[in-house]
Amino acid sequence: MLAQTELERALPAGLPPILLATAATPSVAALRLPFEGLGPEGYLVRTVTLNGRPTLLIAGNGDKGALYGAFALIRHLATTPFADTLSLSSAPRVKLRVLNHWDNLDGSIERGYAGQSLWDWWTLPDFRDPRYTDYARANASIGINGTVLNNVNAKADSLTAPYIAKAAALADVFRPWGIKVYLSVRFSAPIELGGLKTADPRDPAVAAWWKAKADEIYRAIPDFGGFLVKANSEGQPGPRDYGASHADGANMLAAAVKPHDGIVMWRAFVYAETDPEDRAKQAYTEFKPLDGKFADNVLVQVKNGAIDFQPREPFHPLFGAMPRTPLMIEFQITKEYLDFATHLAYLGPLFTEVLDAKTGQKRGETVADVVDGQAEGHKLSGMAGVANIGRDRDWSGSTFNQANWYAFGRLAWDPDLSAEAIARAWAAETFGNDRQVVDTVTAMMMGSREAVVDYTGALGLAHLMATGHHYGPGPWVADLARPEWNPVYYHRADAAGIGFDRTTSGSNAVGQYAGPVARAFAKPETTPESMLLWFHHLPWDRRMADGRTLWEDLVGHYDRGVAYVGRMRQQWDSLKGKVDAEIWQKTATYLAIQEREARWWRDASLAYWMSVNHRPLPAGVRPPEHDLAWYKAQHFPYAPGQAH
Numbered sequence: 001m002l003a004q005t006e007l008e009r010a011l012p013a014g015l016p017p018i019l020l021a022t023a024a025t026p027s028v029a030a031l032r033l034p035f036e037g038l039g040p041e042g043y044l045v046r047t048v049t050l051n052g053r054p055t056l057l058i059a060g061n062g063d064k065g066a067l068y069g070a071f072a073l074i075r076h077l078a079t080t081p082f083a084d085t086l087s088l089s090s091a092p093r094v095k096l097r098v099l100n101h102w103d104n105l106d107g108s109i110e111r112g113y114a115g116q117s118l119w120d121w122w123t124l125p126d127f128r129d130p131r132y133t134d135y136a137r138a139n140a141s142i143g144i145n146g147t148v149l150n151n152v153n154a155k156a157d158s159l160t161a162p163y164i165a166k167a168a169a170l171a172d173v174f175r176p177w178g179i180k181v182y183l184s185v186r187f188s189a190p191i192e193l194g195g196l197k198t199a200d201p202r203d204p205a206v207a208a209w210w211k212a213k214a215d216e217i218y219r220a221i222p223d224f225g226g227f228l229v230k231a232n233s234e235g236q237p238g239p240r241d242y243g244a245s246h247a248d249g250a251n252m253l254a255a256a257v258k259p260h261d262g263i264v265m266w267r268a269f270v271y272a273e274t275d276p277e278d279r280a281k282q283a284y285t286e287f288k289p290l291d292g293k294f295a296d297n298v299l300v301q302v303k304n305g306a307i308d309f310q311p312r313e314p315f316h317p318l319f320g321a322m323p324r325t326p327l328m329i330e331f332q333i334t335k336e337y338l339d340f341a342t343h344l345a346y347l348g349p350l351f352t353e354v355l356d357a358k359t360g361q362k363r364g365e366t367v368a369d370v371v372d373g374q375a376e377g378h379k380l381s382g383m384a385g386v387a388n389i390g391r392d393r394d395w396s397g398s399t400f401n402q403a404n405w406y407a408f409g410r411l412a413w414d415p416d417l418s419a420e421a422i423a424r425a426w427a428a429e430t431f432g433n434d435r436q437v438v439d440t441v442t443a444m445m446m447g448s449r450e451a452v453v454d455y456t457g458a459l460g461l462a463h464l465m466a467t468g469h470h471y472g473p474g475p476w477v478a479d480l481a482r483p484e485w486n487p488v489y490y491h492r493a494d495a496a497g498i499g500f501d502r503t504t505s506g507s508n509a510v511g512q513y514a515g516p517v518a519r520a521f522a523k524p525e526t527t528p529e530s531m532l533l534w535f536h537h538l539p540w541d542r543r544m545a546d547g548r549t550l551w552e553d554l555v556g557h558y559d560r561g562v563a564y565v566g567r568m569r570q571q572w573d574s575l576k577g578k579v580d581a582e583i584w585q586k587t588a589t590y591l592a593i594q595e596r597e598a599r600w601w602r603d604a605s606l607a608y609w610m611s612v613n614h615r616p617l618p619a620g621v622r623p624p625e626h627d628l629a630w631y632k633a634q635h636f637p638y639a640p641g642q643a644h
């Protein structure tokens with residue numbers, strides 16, 4: 001059993017004998033332990049007496065539960081000394097805990113900052129790199145049970161026979177670890193591969209093509225998970241091309257995989273340049289009317305916020321607004337909008353901030369309650385994370401980025417965990433359980449995402465990054481073809497004020513929220529300051545809670561963000577000699593890069609805002625190092641992660 005090997009690798013000596021078992025093992029059944037609520041994946045780890053001997057029992061209703069139990073015990077003992085009576089028990093609240101790889105067939109990764117794709121499509125299916133097994137082990141250890149192998153901007157080629165065989169080889173490696181594979185599919189594949197004239201989901205020939213394709217995939221991968229679809233979004237084909245709805249498209253694909261127990265994850269990340277409506281409103285406008293129209297093996301996958309994985313966004317208004325549809329939440333683990341792998345930004349607080357947000361739809365309901373689907377009795381539920389994994393030796397571009405992969409998995413299993421508890425556990429599992437190391441690392445991590453918010457644009461500002469690669473500041477950009485691609489569309493700054501009016505006097509995106517949440521966002525006085533300019537256009541002189549003007553406050557945030565990075569450098573310095581030397585050195589160098597780039601963000605942004613509002617900096621504040629023209633002249637044609 002794989003769980004046995006994991007225990008032998010990781011556990012300290014001196015523990016009682018361990019029994020890995022299932023609920024059906026006769027000696028275990030006789031103990032009458034509470035297995036009922038554990039489902040197929042939950043586990044129970046307990047000290048029990050078997051044949052008169054103290055025994056450490058690790059069990060689930062099946063092998064998967066026992067495997068997760070083994071990893072839970074390893075985690076527990078990494079942070080807590082063994083006590084004679086031990087009792088751990090947990091079952092996942094979310095069923096599909098899935099990574100989305102934006103990996104291309106040529107080995108590049110869209111928005112990937114950890115090297116080439118781990119999947120070597122060229123040498124598959126023959127060569128099964130041992131790292132595929134390590135990848136599966138890492139995922140199983142944090143509860144991830146699915147992986148979408150290819151980019152949502154999918155090529156039809158991944159559905160051809162050679163690529164199905166390659167995916168099948170990966171599925172074979174992952175299967176023993178409880179991980180299913182899924183594929184992103186290109187909606188127009190029946191035209192490109194099948195020679196059909198249309199991909200209209202209502203055309204019987206199209207449905208038949210997909211059904212045959214699904215049958216072919218399931219012959220190679222009997223437990224294939226299903227399809228992920230990006231349709232009618234950023235140039236991708238979809239059912240709207242034929243006047244059919246997203247539900248028509250999703251249900252046609254769902255019918256193809258249904259006989260095999262497959263599912264469809266249909267993305268709600270939809271907006272169109274032809275639509276003058278506030279981009280933040282478009283997904284809700286399109287999808288809300290479709291509630292109740294999706295087949296029962298479809299999940300609608302909704303990004304955490306209504307725009308696009310920004311350092312901070314209010315939760316997406318679709319959460320709670322489609323009670324008859326299972327909604328998967330999609331987070332971005334790779335740091336496209338948080339300055340890539342070099343910046344230390346622990347995303348646990350970003351994930352929990354969204355999961356804990358009250359939807360306002362039902363009393364006390366949180367986004368996590370919607371995602372786990374229990375209140376509505378959905379048989380499917382899911383959480384997706386856009387992976388930050390590549391072929392780099394440290395997997396994620398930096399050691400600290402691994403924490404974001406880890407946090408995603410832990411929260412997908414249990415969205416109630418605190419970001420801090422996860423950070424502490426990760427630090428102990430990664431660096432060893434030295435108190436000073438764990439305390440310092442946790443302290444660095446916990447404020448790090450807020451620091452990125454502060455130095456890239458606080459108070460609810462968003463989408464201020466440079467064009468294309470999204471690396472560094474570009475708040476001045478105003479010349480892109482689509483209005484909603486321009487940062488000026490989002491901040492709307494002029495001499496008098498700044499911010500996007502999303503109240504009734506503006507786009508009324510606030511109207512897509514419910515009850516007390518909508519009421520709070522409707523007025524600046526009741527909107528959290530962290531989201532103020534997302535919902536309101538306000539004068540630069542507006543008084544903030546701390547008595548300063550909005551302008552002074554915004555400047556203060558930039559300085560606070562830069563200062564936080566400086567502090568992280570000192571904290572990390574204090575750990576020299578206490579963590580692995582190579583990891584220490586790389587992290588120290590990355591923190592130096594981060595401090596330089598945080599300053600760059602601050603200086604460029606301040607130079608730009610001052611060119612718009614013509615205000616001086618508050619007394620004592622350091623002026624930007626260069627003039628605005630210098631910042632505008634910076635170009636990075638080879639920044640990593642760009643689509644091609």
Ligand code: BDP
Nearest residue numbers: 110111152153230269308643
């Ligand atoms: C955007 C990324 C783009 C993705 C898109 C998506 O810049 O590369 O294709 O999200 O989620 O944020 O489909």
